Amino acid sequence: MRITRPRRVLLDALLDTATPRSAEELREGIGEGEDLVTVYRNLDAFERAGLVLRAHAENGKALFHLSPHHRHYHLVICRVCHEAKVIEDCDGDRFERLAREQGYSDVTHTLELHGVCARCGQTDA
Protein backbone atom coordinates (compact mmCIF):
# COMPACT_ATOMS: atom_id res chain seq x y z
CA MET A 1 0.00 0.00 0.00
CA ARG A 2 1.53 3.26 -1.15
CA ILE A 3 1.87 6.24 1.10
CA THR A 4 0.28 9.21 -0.56
CA ARG A 5 -0.78 12.63 0.62
CA PRO A 6 -4.53 11.84 0.54
CA ARG A 7 -3.83 8.82 2.72
CA ARG A 8 -1.63 10.71 5.11
CA VAL A 9 -4.19 13.43 5.72
CA LEU A 10 -7.01 10.90 6.02
CA LEU A 11 -5.05 9.02 8.62
CA ASP A 12 -4.42 12.31 10.42
CA ALA A 13 -8.14 12.98 10.44
CA LEU A 14 -8.78 9.54 11.86
CA LEU A 15 -6.17 10.06 14.52
CA ASP A 16 -7.51 13.52 15.30
CA THR A 17 -10.91 12.34 16.35
CA ALA A 18 -11.64 9.97 19.19
CA THR A 19 -15.11 9.28 17.85
CA PRO A 20 -16.31 7.48 14.72
CA ARG A 21 -16.92 9.79 11.78
CA SER A 22 -18.68 9.64 8.46
CA ALA A 23 -16.70 9.89 5.24
CA GLU A 24 -18.05 13.39 4.73
CA GLU A 25 -17.00 14.50 8.21
CA LEU A 26 -13.55 13.08 7.70
CA ARG A 27 -13.17 14.97 4.46
CA GLU A 28 -14.21 18.18 6.15
CA GLY A 29 -11.65 17.58 8.86
CA ILE A 30 -9.01 17.23 6.15
CA GLY A 31 -9.79 20.44 4.31
CA GLU A 32 -12.42 21.03 1.68
CA GLY A 33 -10.05 20.43 -1.20
CA GLU A 34 -10.10 16.67 -0.81
CA ASP A 35 -12.09 14.35 -3.00
CA LEU A 36 -14.81 12.42 -1.24
CA VAL A 37 -14.42 9.50 -3.61
CA THR A 38 -10.79 9.14 -2.64
CA VAL A 39 -11.77 9.26 1.01
CA TYR A 40 -14.17 6.39 0.43
CA ARG A 41 -11.64 4.39 -1.52
CA ASN A 42 -9.00 4.85 1.10
CA LEU A 43 -11.34 4.05 3.93
CA ASP A 44 -12.11 0.84 2.07
CA ALA A 45 -8.41 0.14 1.67
CA PHE A 46 -7.79 0.85 5.35
CA GLU A 47 -10.67 -1.38 6.30
CA ARG A 48 -9.37 -4.21 4.15
CA ALA A 49 -5.98 -3.73 5.78
CA GLY A 50 -7.62 -4.05 9.19
CA LEU A 51 -6.75 -0.49 10.14
CA VAL A 52 -10.25 0.89 10.19
CA LEU A 53 -13.61 -0.35 11.36
CA ARG A 54 -16.97 0.64 9.97
CA ALA A 55 -20.26 0.98 11.84
CA HIS A 56 -23.66 2.32 10.92
CA ALA A 57 -25.69 5.06 12.53
CA GLU A 58 -29.44 4.64 12.81
CA ASN A 59 -29.79 6.77 9.70
CA GLY A 60 -27.82 4.21 7.73
CA LYS A 61 -24.71 6.31 7.21
CA ALA A 62 -21.38 4.58 7.63
CA LEU A 63 -19.12 5.68 10.46
CA PHE A 64 -15.39 5.00 10.39
CA HIS A 65 -12.78 4.86 13.10
CA LEU A 66 -9.39 3.38 13.74
CA SER A 67 -9.55 -0.23 14.73
CA PRO A 68 -8.89 -0.91 18.39
CA HIS A 69 -6.55 -3.73 19.28
CA HIS A 70 -9.36 -6.21 19.52
CA ARG A 71 -11.77 -7.13 16.82
CA HIS A 72 -14.80 -5.85 18.62
CA TYR A 73 -15.90 -2.54 19.95
CA HIS A 74 -18.88 -0.77 21.35
CA LEU A 75 -20.49 2.44 20.33
CA VAL A 76 -22.99 4.82 21.76
CA ILE A 77 -24.68 6.64 18.93
CA CYS A 78 -26.90 9.65 19.53
CA ARG A 79 -30.36 9.36 17.99
CA VAL A 80 -30.44 13.06 17.27
CA CYS A 81 -27.04 14.15 16.02
CA HIS A 82 -25.72 10.67 15.15
CA GLU A 83 -22.44 11.35 16.83
CA ALA A 84 -20.85 8.16 18.03
CA LYS A 85 -18.57 7.50 20.97
CA VAL A 86 -16.56 4.40 21.66
CA ILE A 87 -17.28 2.68 24.93
CA GLU A 88 -14.50 0.63 26.43
CA ASP A 89 -15.07 -2.36 28.60
CA CYS A 90 -16.52 -5.53 27.19
CA ASP A 91 -17.63 -8.51 29.17
CA GLY A 92 -16.05 -10.99 26.84
CA ASP A 93 -17.06 -13.11 24.01
CA ARG A 94 -20.11 -14.74 25.36
CA PHE A 95 -22.24 -13.66 22.42
CA GLU A 96 -19.66 -14.63 19.88
CA ARG A 97 -19.66 -18.08 21.39
CA LEU A 98 -23.43 -18.16 21.10
CA ALA A 99 -23.24 -17.27 17.43
CA ARG A 100 -20.65 -19.93 16.80
CA GLU A 101 -22.91 -22.47 18.42
CA GLN A 102 -25.50 -21.51 15.84
CA GLY A 103 -23.16 -22.34 12.98
CA TYR A 104 -21.59 -18.96 12.28
CA SER A 105 -17.87 -18.71 11.63
CA ASP A 106 -15.50 -15.76 11.71
CA VAL A 107 -17.69 -14.08 14.28
CA THR A 108 -17.17 -10.61 15.66
CA HIS A 109 -19.57 -8.42 17.52
CA THR A 110 -20.55 -4.82 17.60
CA LEU A 111 -22.58 -3.54 20.45
CA GLU A 112 -24.31 -0.35 19.49
CA LEU A 113 -25.99 1.66 22.16
CA HIS A 114 -28.46 4.21 20.95
CA GLY A 115 -29.58 7.14 23.01
CA VAL A 116 -29.72 10.88 23.16
CA CYS A 117 -26.45 12.52 24.08
CA ALA A 118 -26.22 15.12 26.79
CA ARG A 119 -25.98 17.98 24.33
CA CYS A 120 -29.03 16.97 22.31
CA GLY A 121 -31.00 16.06 25.40
CA GLN A 122 -30.95 19.69 26.51
CA THR A 123 -32.22 21.21 23.29
CA ASP A 124 -34.46 18.47 22.01
CA ALA A 125 -36.17 16.48 24.69
Add this chain to the structure above:
Amino acid sequence: MRITRPRRVLLDALLDTATPRSAEELREGIGEGEDLVTVYRNLDAFERAGLVLRAHAENGKALFHLSPHHRHYHLVICRVCHEAKVIEDCDGDRFERLAREQGYSDVTHTLELHGVCARCGQTDA
Protein backbone atom coordinates in the same frame (compact mmCIF):
# COMPACT_ATOMS: atom_id res chain seq x y z
CA MET B 1 -53.71 4.41 12.61
CA ARG B 2 -56.03 3.03 9.97
CA ILE B 3 -56.17 -0.63 9.15
CA THR B 4 -55.62 -1.03 5.43
CA ARG B 5 -54.85 -3.96 3.21
CA PRO B 6 -51.23 -2.88 2.59
CA ARG B 7 -50.73 -2.73 6.33
CA ARG B 8 -52.38 -6.05 6.97
CA VAL B 9 -50.24 -7.89 4.44
CA LEU B 10 -47.09 -6.14 5.64
CA LEU B 11 -47.84 -7.22 9.17
CA ASP B 12 -48.44 -10.75 7.89
CA ALA B 13 -45.05 -10.70 6.22
CA LEU B 14 -43.45 -9.51 9.44
CA LEU B 15 -45.19 -12.24 11.39
CA ASP B 16 -44.29 -14.84 8.78
CA THR B 17 -40.55 -14.45 9.19
CA ALA B 18 -38.63 -15.04 12.36
CA THR B 19 -35.65 -13.10 11.04
CA PRO B 20 -35.18 -9.41 10.25
CA ARG B 21 -35.88 -8.53 6.63
CA SER B 22 -35.19 -5.66 4.29
CA ALA B 23 -38.06 -3.61 2.91
CA GLU B 24 -37.52 -5.24 -0.46
CA GLU B 25 -37.65 -8.74 1.00
CA LEU B 26 -40.81 -7.93 2.88
CA ARG B 27 -42.45 -6.69 -0.28
CA GLU B 28 -41.49 -9.87 -2.07
CA GLY B 29 -42.98 -11.92 0.74
CA ILE B 30 -46.21 -9.99 0.28
CA GLY B 31 -46.54 -10.50 -3.46
CA GLU B 32 -45.01 -8.49 -6.23
CA GLY B 33 -48.00 -6.25 -6.65
CA GLU B 34 -47.21 -4.17 -3.59
CA ASP B 35 -45.61 -0.74 -3.72
CA LEU B 36 -42.21 -0.52 -2.11
CA VAL B 37 -42.81 3.09 -1.13
CA THR B 38 -45.86 2.07 0.83
CA VAL B 39 -43.87 -0.65 2.52
CA TYR B 40 -41.32 1.94 3.62
CA ARG B 41 -43.95 4.35 4.83
CA ASN B 42 -45.71 1.70 6.80
CA LEU B 43 -42.52 0.35 8.30
CA ASP B 44 -41.85 3.92 9.42
CA ALA B 45 -45.30 4.15 10.88
CA PHE B 46 -44.91 0.81 12.64
CA GLU B 47 -41.56 1.87 13.97
CA ARG B 48 -42.98 5.12 15.32
CA ALA B 49 -45.74 3.10 16.93
CA GLY B 50 -43.14 0.90 18.60
CA LEU B 51 -44.25 -2.17 16.71
CA VAL B 52 -41.16 -2.61 14.59
CA LEU B 53 -37.44 -2.28 15.14
CA ARG B 54 -34.85 -1.41 12.55
CA ALA B 55 -31.26 -2.62 12.32
CA HIS B 56 -28.56 -2.28 9.70
CA ALA B 57 -26.58 -4.94 7.90
CA GLU B 58 -22.91 -4.34 7.19
CA ASN B 59 -23.88 -3.27 3.69
CA GLY B 60 -25.94 -0.41 5.13
CA LYS B 61 -29.35 -1.82 4.23
CA ALA B 62 -32.06 -1.49 6.83
CA LEU B 63 -33.52 -4.65 8.33
CA PHE B 64 -36.92 -4.66 9.97
CA HIS B 65 -38.54 -7.00 12.44
CA LEU B 66 -41.31 -7.02 14.98
CA SER B 67 -40.27 -5.50 18.23
CA PRO B 68 -39.64 -8.01 21.00
CA HIS B 69 -41.15 -7.43 24.37
CA HIS B 70 -38.07 -5.69 25.59
CA ARG B 71 -36.46 -2.67 24.06
CA HIS B 72 -33.27 -4.41 23.14
CA TYR B 73 -32.34 -7.29 20.95
CA HIS B 74 -29.39 -9.03 19.46
CA LEU B 75 -28.71 -10.00 15.92
CA VAL B 76 -26.28 -12.22 14.11
CA ILE B 77 -25.88 -10.94 10.59
CA CYS B 78 -24.08 -12.95 7.93
CA ARG B 79 -21.27 -11.08 6.19
CA VAL B 80 -22.00 -12.81 2.93
CA CYS B 81 -25.76 -13.07 2.48
CA HIS B 82 -26.71 -10.42 5.06
CA GLU B 83 -29.38 -12.61 6.53
CA ALA B 84 -30.00 -11.77 10.14
CA LYS B 85 -31.11 -13.94 13.02
CA VAL B 86 -32.29 -12.86 16.41
CA ILE B 87 -30.32 -14.20 19.34
CA GLU B 88 -32.13 -14.51 22.61
CA ASP B 89 -30.45 -14.19 25.93
CA CYS B 90 -29.03 -10.92 27.11
CA ASP B 91 -26.87 -10.39 30.12
CA GLY B 92 -28.73 -7.31 31.20
CA ASP B 93 -28.36 -3.67 30.89
CA ARG B 94 -24.83 -3.19 31.92
CA PHE B 95 -23.93 -1.28 28.80
CA GLU B 96 -26.99 0.87 28.91
CA ARG B 97 -25.99 1.87 32.39
CA LEU B 98 -22.54 2.74 31.11
CA ALA B 99 -24.02 4.96 28.43
CA ARG B 100 -26.24 6.70 30.94
CA GLU B 101 -23.22 7.39 33.07
CA GLN B 102 -21.77 9.17 30.06
CA GLY B 103 -24.74 11.49 29.84
CA TYR B 104 -26.93 9.69 27.35
CA SER B 105 -30.66 9.44 27.96
CA ASP B 106 -33.31 7.18 26.50
CA VAL B 107 -30.71 4.52 25.97
CA THR B 108 -31.27 1.20 24.26
CA HIS B 109 -28.78 -1.22 22.90
CA THR B 110 -28.39 -3.41 19.88
CA LEU B 111 -25.78 -6.06 19.88
CA GLU B 112 -24.97 -7.05 16.36
CA LEU B 113 -22.86 -10.10 15.79
CA HIS B 114 -21.31 -10.40 12.38
CA GLY B 115 -20.07 -13.62 10.95
CA VAL B 116 -20.49 -16.05 8.13
CA CYS B 117 -23.53 -18.29 8.44
CA ALA B 118 -23.29 -22.03 8.04
CA ARG B 119 -24.75 -21.96 4.56
CA CYS B 120 -22.37 -19.31 3.22
CA GLY B 121 -19.42 -20.84 5.03
CA GLN B 122 -19.70 -23.98 2.91
CA THR B 123 -19.76 -22.28 -0.49
CA ASP B 124 -17.63 -19.24 0.19
CA ALA B 125 -14.87 -19.84 2.68
Add this chain to the structure above:
DNA sequence: ATTATTGCAAACCCTTTGCAACTTA
Protein backbone atom coordinates in the same frame (compact mmCIF):
# COMPACT_ATOMS: atom_id res chain seq x y z
C1' DA C 1 -67.61 14.13 4.12
C1' DT C 2 -63.26 14.23 6.08
C1' DT C 3 -58.79 12.68 6.63
C1' DA C 4 -55.39 9.31 6.33
C1' DT C 5 -53.30 6.37 3.04
C1' DT C 6 -51.98 4.81 -1.42
C1' DG C 7 -49.43 4.63 -5.82
C1' DC C 8 -46.76 6.50 -9.26
C1' DA C 9 -42.87 9.38 -10.65
C1' DA C 10 -39.23 11.76 -9.54
C1' DA C 11 -35.92 13.43 -6.29
C1' DC C 12 -32.35 12.51 -2.74
C1' DC C 13 -28.37 10.99 -0.49
C1' DC C 14 -24.64 8.13 0.31
C1' DT C 15 -21.64 5.22 -1.93
C1' DT C 16 -19.48 2.90 -5.93
C1' DT C 17 -17.62 2.53 -10.68
C1' DG C 18 -15.13 3.96 -15.19
C1' DC C 19 -11.42 5.95 -17.07
C1' DA C 20 -7.73 9.06 -18.25
C1' DA C 21 -4.15 11.69 -15.82
C1' DC C 22 -0.93 11.39 -12.32
C1' DT C 23 2.22 9.91 -8.64
C1' DT C 24 4.79 6.66 -6.02
C1' DA C 25 8.11 3.12 -5.71
Add this chain to the structure above:
DNA sequence: TAAGTTGCAAAGGGTTTGCAATAAT
Protein backbone atom coordinates in the same frame (compact mmCIF):
# COMPACT_ATOMS: atom_id res chain seq x y z
C1' DT D 1 8.85 2.87 -16.17
C1' DA D 2 5.37 0.12 -14.28
C1' DA D 3 1.75 -0.21 -10.97
C1' DG D 4 -1.05 1.70 -7.72
C1' DT D 5 -3.76 6.10 -6.89
C1' DT D 6 -6.15 10.10 -7.83
C1' DG D 7 -9.89 13.12 -9.53
C1' DC D 8 -13.71 14.06 -12.10
C1' DA D 9 -18.12 12.70 -13.94
C1' DA D 10 -21.57 9.72 -13.95
C1' DA D 11 -24.06 5.66 -12.44
C1' DG D 12 -26.00 2.84 -8.69
C1' DG D 13 -28.92 1.38 -4.91
C1' DG D 14 -31.65 2.16 -1.03
C1' DT D 15 -34.77 5.43 0.84
C1' DT D 16 -37.66 9.65 0.84
C1' DT D 17 -40.84 13.24 -0.97
C1' DG D 18 -44.76 15.47 -3.87
C1' DC D 19 -49.16 15.11 -5.30
C1' DA D 20 -53.42 13.63 -7.19
C1' DA D 21 -56.38 9.55 -6.71
C1' DT D 22 -58.28 6.44 -3.37
C1' DA D 23 -60.13 4.11 0.63
C1' DA D 24 -61.08 4.17 5.67
C1' DT D 25 -63.58 6.32 9.40
